[in-house]
Amino acid sequence: MTITEVAAEPLIRIGEVARAAGVSVRAVRYYEQQGLISAERSPSGQRLYAPGTVDYVRFFQQMYAAGLTSRTIAEMLPCMESGHTDAAQRAILRTERDRIQAKVDDLQSALDRLDEIIEVTNAHP
Amino acid sequence: MTITEVAAEPLIRIGEVARAAGVSVRAVRYYEQQGLISAERSPSGQRLYAPGTVDYVRFFQQMYAAGLTSRTIAEMLPCMESGHTDAAQRAILRTERDRIQAKVDDLQSALDRLDEIIEVTNAHP
């Protein structure tokens, strides 16, 4: 371990990113097209990613599953990458947080509704 | 109130169903096309719905919001309409219930993740 702890982890190719994050290669290219990630290029044109990209991709999947769009995720990214954040950026974070919270509530009431129905159908077999 | 309590509530047209349920007329037609609701027809061909249809449409909206497809909702319908239910039908209900529960959990963890990020960004303005 040198004083300047720049171990310079080796860049990885798109296939490894996809496997490690559990998505398709096509998806990773799509994320780049949407401006969510960026890659260096090898002399022959192949994409080379920092290993940390895998965590980003996992995060994207989580946000997609929560109903966010690529555009919205892109707007939140500056809050994660840089140390300082804009007030507008923090507002976006809170807005999305509230949206997800509302969705959780909706799902919970849908769940309760289904449970009611299940109870009734169990009573009248 | 007669002995046979068949008040025979008047049938309503598609526009009233849509307004009462808070959806578009197009949506109601779509639900019929998907086999979720059925309508009588006036001599001139206009759709006539029982007032209870409104509640069904609201229910559909809730299920759509929970991520169910028309096909899945259609499979659950016999559990609501008839007194007796099939074991397979009850299985569908439980399957969908579990799916929604899983989705709630996913959203909750996404929410926690966003809250983490919000905390960090608030610490480093």
Add this chain to the structure above:
DNA sequence: CTAAAACCTGACGCTGACGTCAGGGTCAAC
């Protein structure tokens, strides 16, 4: 009686996150 509002049947359009096919380079292994 007439004009607006509401209804009808097609049928094409839209959005978003990819899947998938076409056609073609690159690179280590054997």
Add this chain to the structure above:
DNA sequence: GTTGACCCTGACGTCAGCGTCAGGTTTTAG
């Protein structure tokens, strides 16, 4: 030197829940 795994760039396909336009009939209000 060739085979096979991996990579590249377009570009069209998919699915679901509607939106929307076209062109025509019906009902309702005044």
